Amino acid sequence: xxxxxxxxxxxxxxxxxxxxxxxxxxxxxxxxxxxxxxxxxxxxxxxxxxxxxxxxxxxxxxxxxxxxxxxxxxxxxxxxxxxxxxxxxxxxxxxxxxxxxxxxxxxxxxxxxxxxxxxxxxxxxxxxxxxxxxxxxxxxxxxxxxxxxxxxxxxxxxxxxxxxxxxxxxxxxxxxxxxxxxxxxxxxxxxxxxxxxxxxxxxxxxxxxxxxxxxxxxxxxxxxxxxxxxxxxxxxxxxxxxxxxxxxxxxxxxxxxxxxxxxxxxxxxxxxxxxxxxxxxxxxxxxxxxxxxxxxxxxxxxxxxxxxxxxxxxxxxxxxxxxxxxxxxxxxxxxx
Amino acid sequence: xxxxxxxxxxxxxxxxxxxxxxxxxxxxxxxxxxxxxxxxxxxxxxxxxxxxxxxxxxxxxxxxxxxxxxxxxxxxxxxxxxxxxxxxxxxxxxxxxxxxxxxxxxxxxxxxxxxxxxxxxxxxxxxxxxxxxxxxxxxxxxxxxxxxxxxxxxxxxxxxxxxxxxxxxxxxxxxxxxxxxxxxxxxxxxxxxxxxxxxxxxxxxxxxxxxxxxxxxxxxxxxxxxxxxxxxxxxxxxxxxxxxxxxxxxxxxxxxxxxxxxxxxxxxxxxxxxxxxxxxxxxxxxxxxxxxxxxxxxxxxxxxxxxxxxxxxxxxxxxxxxxxxxxxxxxxxxxxxxxxxxxxxxxxxxxxxxxxxxxxxxxxxxxxxxxxxxxxxxxxxxxxxxxxxxxxxxxxxxxxxxxxxxxxxxxxxxxxxxxxxxxxxxxxxxxxxxxxxxxxxxxxxxxxxxxxxxxxxxxxxxxxxxxxxxxxxxxxxxxxxxxxxxxxxxxxxxxxxxxxxxxxxxxxxxxxxxxxxxxxxxxxxxxxxxxxxxxxxxxxxxxxxxxxxxxxxxxxxxxxx
Numbered sequence: 001x002x003x004x005x006x007x008x009x010x011x012x013x014x015x016x017x018x019x020x021x022x023x024x025x026x027x028x029x030x031x032x033x034x035x036x037x038x039x040x041x042x043x044x045x046x047x048x049x050x051x052x053x054x055x056x057x058x059x060x061x062x063x064x065x066x067x068x069x070x071x072x073x074x075x076x077x078x079x080x081x082x083x084x085x086x087x088x089x090x091x092x093x094x095x096x097x098x099x100x101x102x103x104x105x106x107x108x109x110x111x112x113x114x115x116x117x118x119x120x121x122x123x124x125x126x127x128x129x130x131x132x133x134x135x136x137x138x139x140x141x142x143x144x145x146x147x148x149x150x151x152x153x154x155x156x157x158x159x160x161x162x163x164x165x166x167x168x169x170x171x172x173x174x175x176x177x178x179x180x181x182x183x184x185x186x187x188x189x190x191x192x193x194x195x196x197x198x199x200x201x202x203x204x205x206x207x208x209x210x211x212x213x214x215x216x217x218x219x220x221x222x223x224x225x226x227x228x229x230x231x232x233x234x235x236x237x238x239x240x241x242x243x244x245x246x247x248x249x250x251x252x253x254x255x256x257x258x259x260x261x262x263x264x265x266x267x268x269x270x271x272x273x274x275x276x277x278x279x280x281x282x283x284x285x286x287x288x289x290x291x292x293x294x295x296x297x298x299x300x301x302x303x304x305x306x307x308x309x310x311x312x313x314x315x316x317x318x319x320x321x322x323x324x325x326x327x328x329x330x331x332x333x334x335x336x
Numbered sequence: 337x338x339x340x341x342x343x344x345x346x347x348x349x350x351x352x353x354x355x356x357x358x359x360x361x362x363x364x365x366x367x368x369x370x371x372x373x374x375x376x377x378x379x380x381x382x383x384x385x386x387x388x389x390x391x392x393x394x395x396x397x398x399x400x401x402x403x404x405x406x407x408x409x410x411x412x413x414x415x416x417x418x419x420x421x422x423x424x425x426x427x428x429x430x431x432x433x434x435x436x437x438x439x440x441x442x443x444x445x446x447x448x449x450x451x452x453x454x455x456x457x458x459x460x461x462x463x464x465x466x467x468x469x470x471x472x473x474x475x476x477x478x479x480x481x482x483x484x485x486x487x488x489x490x491x492x493x494x495x496x497x498x499x500x501x502x503x504x505x506x507x508x509x510x511x512x513x514x515x516x517x518x519x520x521x522x523x524x525x526x527x528x529x530x531x532x533x534x535x536x537x538x539x540x541x542x543x544x545x546x547x548x549x550x551x552x553x554x555x556x557x558x559x560x561x562x563x564x565x566x567x568x569x570x571x572x573x574x575x576x577x578x579x580x581x582x583x584x585x586x587x588x589x590x591x592x593x594x595x596x597x598x599x600x601x602x603x604x605x606x607x608x609x610x611x612x613x614x615x616x617x618x619x620x621x622x623x624x625x626x627x628x629x630x631x632x633x634x635x636x637x638x639x640x641x642x643x644x645x646x647x648x649x650x651x652x653x654x655x656x657x658x659x660x661x662x663x664x665x666x667x668x669x670x671x672x673x674x675x676x677x678x679x680x681x682x683x684x685x686x687x688x689x690x691x692x693x694x695x696x697x698x699x700x701x702x703x704x705x706x707x708x709x710x711x712x713x714x715x716x717x718x719x720x721x722x723x724x725x726x727x728x729x730x731x732x733x734x735x736x737x738x739x740x741x742x743x744x745x746x747x748x749x750x751x752x753x754x755x756x757x758x759x760x761x762x763x764x765x766x767x768x769x770x771x772x773x774x775x776x777x778x779x780x781x782x783x784x785x786x787x788x789x790x791x792x793x794x795x796x797x798x799x800x801x802x803x804x805x806x807x808x809x810x811x812x813x814x815x816x817x818x819x820x821x822x823x824x825x826x827x828x829x830x831x832x833x834x835x836x837x838x839x840x841x842x843x844x845x846x847x848x849x850x851x852x853x854x855x856x857x858x859x860x861x862x863x864x865x866x867x868x869x870x871x872x873x874x875x876x877x878x879x880x881x882x883x884x885x886x887x888x889x890x891x892x893x894x895x896x897x
Contacts, residue, residue, distance in 0.1 A: 031778025034555060039482050040401055041744075041775075041793060042489065045784040045814065047481035054480050055555045064555070071554055079556040084580060085393045086559035095581045151612065158620035167617045172385055172584050172604045181581060284608040284617070286583045294390075294609065297741060299776050301555055 008323060012316045019312050020305075024065055027301050033057060034081040037298040055081075077306050082298020083291050089302040092291055093310055098181035099169055100287035102199075103280070104272040106207035111214035112265060119222025119261075120254070126227065134219060141216030146275065150209045150282040157205060165202050167284035174198050206283040210275050214268040221264040225257035232256070259326065266322030270315035381599040382896045384878065387614040387626035388605045391583055395575060396547060396563035397532040398471060399478070401485045403887060406532040407627075408605060411587055411891055413535030413569035416445050416464065416514075417526050421882040421890065424650055424702065424800035426527045430459060430536055430570060431514075440521035440839035441504075445514045451594040453538035454574040461508030466539040468506040468516065470548065477557060478550035486533035489808070490524060521837045523844060527799035530888075541568035572598040572892035583607030599880065599895040611743075618642065618875065624896065625874030625881070631689035631748055634871060641876045648702065649867035650885035651746040652695050652805065653794040655757065656862050660818035662734065662789045669727040671860045674790075675713035677720035677764040678757055684866050687752045695864035697852045699797070699805035702885075705835075705848020711857040720764040733767040737788035742775035745870035745887075746794035753792060753865075783816060791816075797886065802848040803836040810861060811836075817861040824859055 035051040043051075052058045056067065071078065077090045084092060122134040158166035169183050170176060176195035179186045184203065187196030229235060230253060238248045276289030284290070288307055295303040390404045397409035418429035428434070433446035451459035473495045474484050481488040493499030504517040518525065528534065537547070545562030562568075567575045572595070573587035585605040589598045606623060608614045614626040615633060619640070629637060629644065637644045655674065659665045680694045693700075697710050724730050738754035747753060751772075758768045771788070773779040783791045793816070798804050803811070811832045813820030819828060831854075835847035855861070872883050880893040 031773060032776045032781055035482070036778075036781050037776040039485070039780070041780055042401065042485065043482055043780075043784075045816075047485070047488070048781070048784055050480055051482040054477055054482075054552045055557075056552075057555055067554065076554070078554045079558050081556040084391060085557065086564055087580070092580075099581065151616070154613075154616045154620070158622070159616055162620065165622055166620045167608050167613050167622060168584075168606060169582050172582075172586075172606050173383060178581070282610050282613050284583070284606075284610065284613050286581060286607070290609070297774075297776060 004327060005324065008320050012320060015316055016309065016313060020309055021065070023305060023308055024068060025061060027304055028057075028061060028064065030299065033299045034301055037082050037300070038085075078302025080295075080300055080303050082300035083294045083303045089306040092303055093288070093306050095181070096286060096288045096291045096307075097310070098183070099285060100273070100276055100280070100289060102182055102184055102203060103206055103210060103276060103285060103287055104269065106203055107210035107272055107275075108214060108265065108269055110207060110211035111218050111268065114211075115215045115218030116222050116261065119219040120226050120257075122219070123223045123226035123230065131223075134223070138216035138219045141212040141219075144212065146209060146212075146278045147282055149212060150205070150279065153205050153209060154283075164204055166205070169199060169202050169285055170195065171198050171202075202285075206279050206285050209283070210272060210279045213275060214265075214272065217264055217268055218261065222257065222261050225260045226253060229253050229257045262322055262325055266318050269318045273311045273314065381601055381894075383602045383604055384600050384625070384891065384894060384896050385604045385606055385623045386891075387608045387617055387623040388585075389607075389609055389611070389614070389627065391578075391580075391607045392585065392605075394559050394563040395565070395567035395578075396537070396559070397535055397567075398487070398537070399483055399550065399559065399563060400533065407887070407889075408585055408587070409532040409535065409567070409569075410571075410888060411573040411603060412567055412571045412575055413532060413537065414571050415531065415535045416529045419530050419799070419884065419886055419888050421893070422884060423648075424797060424885050426530060426800070429530065430464075431526075434526050436525070436839075438839075440525075441518050443516045443518070443526060444509075445516065445526075447512045447514065448594060449512065451570050452592060453536075453541070453568050453570050454590050454592065455538050455541050455568045457538045457540040457568075459536065459570050460511045461514040462511070463539050464514040464536065465506035465508050467536050468503065470537075470539075470542065471534065472501065472503050474548065474550075476550070477552040478548060483550055483557065486531060490528050490531075490534075521839050523801045523803050523836050523838070524799065527801055531798055535569060538568035541566055570594065572596075572890070573603055576602070596892070598892040600891065603891050618873065621875075624878050625872065627872050627887070628743070628745065628870055629873045631871070634689065637873050642873050643876055643878065643881075644871055644873040645881070645883040646689075646691055646869045646871045647883040647887070648885040649691065649693065649700055649869040650702070651794055651796040651870075652698055652700070652867055653746040653753070653792070653865045654695070654698065654862045655865055656783065656788070656791040656793050656816055658783075658786050658788055658791070658816070658818055659861070660821045661786050664727065664729040664732055665734075665789060666821065667727045667729070668858070668860060669723045670729050670732070671863070672713065673720040673723035673727070673729075673764065674761070674766075675860065675863045676716045676723065677766070678760045678863065678865070679715040680713075680865055681715060683753065683756045687749070687756055688866055688868050689748065689871070691869040693867045695866050697856055698809060698862075698864050699802060700867045703797070703800055703802055703805065704841075705802040705845050705852060707849040707852045709849075710853050710855075713856075713863070717760075717764050724764065724766075730765060731767075732765070733769065734761070734789040735769045735771055735787070736761070736790040737771045737773065737779065737783060738792050739775045739779040740772050741777070742779075744794060745796055746866070746868050747792060748868065750792055786816075786818060799886070801836075802851075803832070806848075806851065806855065807832050807836055810855075810859075819859070819861050822859075822861075828854075828859060828861075 035048055039048050039051055080087050080089055080092055118134050122131045125131050154166040157164045174195050176192050177190045179189050183199035184196050187193055235252050238252050276287060277293050280287045280289035281293050292307050388404050392405035392408045393400060393402055415429050416431040418427050420427040430448055431445035432448050436443050453459055471487055479494045491502045493501040502518055504519045507515045509515050542562055545566045546560040547562035549560040551558050572590050572593045574590045576586040576588045578585050587603045589601055608617055611630055617623045634644055657665055657671055664670045684692045684694050739750050761768050810819055810828050813825045813829050819825035831851055835844055838844040838847055874881055877897045879897060880895050
């Protein structure tokens with residue numbers, strides 16, 4: 001197990017290093033750049049060129065890369081030019097990371113807590129009204145555009161009913177104490193329970209919006225996987241042996257159906273980061289996705305590099321954990 | 337069976353221990369005045385939450401160029417002059433009087449009495465001169481035209497003498513009298529001093545927090561603690577905090593303000609980048625107002641009882657022409673054909689918000705020197721075709737650039753404007769190669785690199801002088817329109833400079849009227865299209881907001897009822 005883990009971690013390190021290089025080159029090959037965003041439409045051509053020189057953006061790509069690597073080695077990931085000029089990209093990551101973790105976690109928990117049992121039930125009761133409702137509901141979940149769903153949810157629950165806020169992470173006058181940056185957790189730690197409640201209220205609509213696609217995917221994969229397993233010989237054998245239905249479900253059906261489901265959940269966690277860009281933007285939820293959208297619009301190289309790399313690291317680490325969980329679920333994987 | 341149970345217990349124990357440890361370290365830092373309710377409906381005006389499209393880039397307005405930074409700065413800082421609310425006209429500010437010498441080179445400012453910066457530093461002539469010295473003495477990265485852009489645009493060079501500067505000196509002749517000397521006469525004085533960039537800032541705070549330190553670091557700049565956390569002015573509000581994680585900027589009423597104190601206890605700007613999200617936040621009562629509602633929403637918002645106020649249009653949208661890029665465009669008959677080909681009235685009626693007007697020339701009629709007697713280019717496709725034929729350009733092909741991912745007050749929806757114009761141009765036989773690029777993703781770069789034959793751009797006035805419009809556009813020969821390649825480019829630049837430097841107001845007005853006639857009849861370096869009024873919307877319980885053509889809204893007069 002240790003060798004397996006070490007091998008995968010080394011593979012990941014190589015993946016991240018290659019990705020960092022490709023990302024560096026890709027960003028600089030995009031049209032426009034930070035000088036354009038900093039200058040705006042009032043800048044003269046000469047000022048734009050002077051700015052390019054000041055920021056070293058007129059140097060060759062290898063020279064810029066060397067300078068970048070040198071700074072990264074010293075722990076300097078650069079300073080923002082567009083998201084929040086003058087603030088280090090790593091600080092922006094730290095400020096925004098908790099919001100996205102809270103949102104993604106809430107969304108994946110919703111997706112799994114609803115998707116797995118409903119998928120399982122749907123498979124067990126194949127062809128019934130419950131199955132049909134589940135299948136149609138999951139199709140809608142995948143098909144409805146995120147921005148439309150967000151608009152609709154906000155219209156109903158914020159504008160019309162007034163039950164939930166439509167934007168932000170916390171009310172502007174909540175004045176809560178920051179400890180970890182996780183708004184839902186900090187209130188519990190400091191005893192400011194109203195702050196936690198407020199943060200949870202702000203989390204509901206974005207989390208539901210973000211959860212729709214992973215829910216639909218998890219639901220459908222669970223349903224399909226369970227249907228496959230239910231048809232397996234060993235399940236019939238277990239039934240013929242007279243094993244308890246509960247034992248068959250938990251040991252033979254669910255456990256065997258879980259492999260593709262866990263893979264899907266792992267992939268969905270990665271996809272959540274991509275989904276968060278739109279969800280966070282339309283809910284003004286100040287996480288990595290919102291920062292990424294601004295950084296891209298403003299061609300903020302430093303912030304883009306840090307955020308995209310961080311997202312990539314999260315993605316590959318989650319996939320590593322998924323691989324490790326395979327090894328736990330299916331011991332044959334360890335020996336391959 | 338025991339091992340998993342033990343593991344689970346151990347994991348739960350560790351989690352509980354971690355939580356308890358964190359909780360032990362954490363304690364509430366809430367101030368007595370915090371919380372959700374105490375300040376929300378205070379007897380003296382409560383808290384107004386304004387939805388901002390973006391966070392201020394920084395809080396030192398001298399280095400700023402963007403509207404969101406200026407909006408916040410306008411509440412914290414004041415200039416020597418201000419603008420009469422609701423207009424672009426100059427009015428007294430921190431200087432109660434301002435007079436120029438007969439030669440127009442020396443300006444004497446009589447300062448308001450009893451003014452202090454919010455940190456207690458007295459506002460006097462010495463503070464004024466320290467501000468001017470600070471602005472003029474920028475060095476290194478800070479002296480880059482892009483970092484100190486408004487100074488470079490309006491005053492020119494710095495103390496290093498690398499480029500000529502409009503500014504010469506400042507003398508504190510008395511505690512209440514500051515004398516600013518210029519190197520040449522300009523029409524922009526003193527109006528330019530009403531811009532947020534040239535606001536008066538506390539010399540004490542600037543020194544304490546190292547305000548002048550701007551350094552190029554890798555491919556970005558780093559700014560001083562002053563610019564990020566300690567802006568200190570004389571205005572009706574003071575900076576309280578910027579919660580970056582939540583995108584919330586909080587200003588508090590300046591209790592020691594020298595004039596009429598702000599009615600609101602506090603003013604909060606909440607960053608909501610998406611326009612539709614700002615609208616829903618207003619509708620759900622989460623914010624009390626926002627800027628630049630989409631023209632498509634105006635009627636709906638008004639009908640729903642919101643106070644939607646349309647600003648007077650103080651901008652211009654033009655069709656830019658790069659003469660150097662295409663030989664045909666150097667012929668005025670071709671440029672005139674473009675003007676005749678575009679149905680500007682139809683475009684204004686169908687694609688721009690209510691209240692928009694066709695632009696007869698390059699600035700709105702409220703600016704001095706506007707002439708009603710300029711050459712008009714009423715929609716006339718037949719004449720356009722005839723002019724193209726006369727110029728031998730009947731089979732003209734033009735690369736028409738237009739921007740995506742942007743909305744400007746003068747250009748709410750670039751795609752609609754482009755599509756309309758494209759159809760007009762094609763109708764007179766011009767082949768249009770459409771090139772769309774993101775605003776910051778190549779569009780501005782390519783326009784400045786002269787890759788476009790035609791392009792869409794515009795300008796919102798900073799203050800009420802013709803020079804701020806046509807001087808900016810054509811006052812030098814190296815501009816976006818490449819007027820330098822024309823035989824008249826230098827003449828136009830010289831005439832604009834001469835008009836700007838004319839000390840006599842009525843002569844200057846006549847000069848600009850003549851220039852506007854020439855620009856439209858003889859030069860036509862671009863085609864002025866429209867002036868569009870941008871709107872601002874607040875909830876029905878918000879009173880006292882005066883919309884400004886310069887977007888110079890001051891929230892001190894606002895109350896929340």
